[in-house]
Amino acid sequence: MADLTIRNLTSTPLELKLVERFEGQPTSGRSTPRSHIGKITGLFNSSSVAPNVRIQGDARDRRDVSFTMGPFETRGTDVRTADPGREVIRLTFESEGHRYQVDVPSSSQRSTVMTKLDNGPNEYTTIYVQSGSCLSIFSSANLPSWMRELRDEYPLSALSIPGTHNSPTCHVALPSVRCQAVNVREQLENGVRFFDIRVNVNSDSSELALVHSAFPISLTGTKYFKDMLDVIYSFLDANPSETLIMSVKREGTGKGTDHQLSKILKDRYYEDGRRWYTEPRIPRIGEARGKIVLLRRHANDPSLNSEWGGRGWGLDGSVWPDNCEDGLVGSGIARVQDFYEIDQSHNIQKKIDLARGHLERAAEPVCILPGAEGHKDGAPPQPFFINFLSASNFFNTNCWPEKIAAKANPAIIEYLCLRHGEDGKGPAGLKLGDGSTGVVVTDWVGQDGDWDLIRCIVGWNARLKLKQ
Structure with missing residues (x-):
């Protein structure tokens, strides 16, 4: 498996602090490339898209890390990506003294909003592109x-x-x-x-x-x-x-x-x-x-x-x-x-x-x-x-x-x-x-x-x- 790359496409600095690894259970159904955005694995053949997975049980591995990313900075890590369809990695980030968490890949078919662990002021949206082993993090826009x-x-x-x-x-x-x-x-x-x-x-x-x-x-x-x-x-x-x-x-x-x-x-x-x-x-x-x-x-x-x-x-x-x-x-x-x-x-x-x-x-x-x-x-x-x-x-x-x-x-x-x-x-x-x-x-x-x-x-x- 490839190592995870993280792109901080926001105006605030981020630091990856904690990586937890879980067993994953595939969810039912498969998604077409049009709707399956949270985890893109194939652009032209829907059969190449791996199923989404949900966490099963407790973390079987927990690791403290420190990977810092300034605004609009791309950072390679030594974090092995999840085995498609079998694993989920849970990532905890820190920004301006507050912590945010996201599962990669998530159980959602689309982008995922990070969970605030301590009521932080920022909103982050992530998209995981499995084919590039890349997690891109955007500032969540107030679209209206x-x-x-x-x-x-x-x-x-x-x-x-x-x-x-x-x-x-x-x-x-x-x-x-x-x-x-x-x-x-x-x-x-x-x-x-x-x-x-x-x-x-x-x-x-x-x-x-x-x-x-x-x-x-x-x-x-x-x-x-x-x-x-x-x-x-x-x-x-x-x-x-x-x-x-x-x-x-x-x-x-x-x-x-x-x-x-x-x-x-x-x-x-x-x-x-x-x-x-x-x-x-x-x-x-x-x-x-x-x-x-x-x-x-x-x-x-x-x-x-x-x-x-x-x-x-x-x-x-x-x-x-x-x-x-x-x-x-x-x-x-x-x-x-x-x-x-x-x-x-x-x-x-x-x-x-x-x-x-x-x-x-x-x-x-x-x-x-x-x-x-x-x-x-x-x-x-x-x-x-x-x-x-x-x-x-x-x-x-x-x-x-x-x-x-x-x-x-x-x-x-x-x-x-x-x-x-x-x-x-x-x-x-x-x-x-x-x-x-x-x-x-x-x-x-x-x-x-x-x-x-x-x-x-x-x-x-x-x-x-x-x-x-």
Whole structure:
């Protein structure tokens, strides 16, 4: 058996103090890679996933140790990992005078929150990647309001932001159309802060139906943009520390144009500046709290060119690179990985490799805050790194969104736990900057209550706290 590696991906120091070893009893049932996140052993074959185990009896071995890990430090140990399916090791950590405990692997199918042994103030979430013999420890985020802990001065592009692709497509629909397991409100409550929205435009109506390509997102009745906005407004009213980026694109069978869409949106939906951030530049968190940041993937009507002192209206994503591995948005506000044309199921590995590469690129920039050495007033912020994990092929059932997510999501969790944020350890060997993930746009998160991918992405914002 290999020795355990521990990654402290939090802003607080940790010390492993005690290791106890128990006999383990496999729990009933087996898990697919999509839901089995707490212990990932195989990315593409669910039969390779070992069963979870529960502790049986008293500890048969107890050992005092001292392995210290500073914030965002990786430490090898001489602690032998548990024999899969037969053993459990119980680890006791100390942080700032308080003790926390976790079983590895746990009886849970997903990430595990450490048990507080003496009512300590910190919350820690762990994910054990068995294939790497690695326990990654994240600060447990308060997902409904995780932006509250970050300074106002950070530009949104410096953050690690979880997003969803075709965000409102959680309804009964064609399997190739549905991309999400849960509704918009539940996504928001669990930390999602980038929404990908497609609307159908008719020239004789200001009503905007939600669509995915040419198809309605629900077979049980039309769903409308306005109703979705009401849900988002309600969430922001309850969580004023938060902001979200909304990408809006025209699709569907309607005969309306981009110019008509921009007028409808501004006249009917964006007139309230309290709700929307529409200045055509990347905002700082403090400027956007409580608002929706507009990223328009449509051309504006010429009448909007005079807005904001002649600079236009909204973040400009109208010239969007198609099916790209690392494409630059025409306005320069974002670099995008959106390779989506999967023609065979084995090409999913290429998609995963591209997503890992874009995570590495997102981790390279360094954001220098006002007052820090090297800060330049008026310098533009780094662009967004927008990384789509989604892909599909309408004509291949093995490449519909849920099937892609079942392979891509666990693979990206494994990367974030094992390699992300390690200097020179990414696919291209790039130098590490702030370690951001960028905007990671997902399918089928939240299914059966599984939010581990979102927790991993949000967890990487703790690295920014080291600069605060």
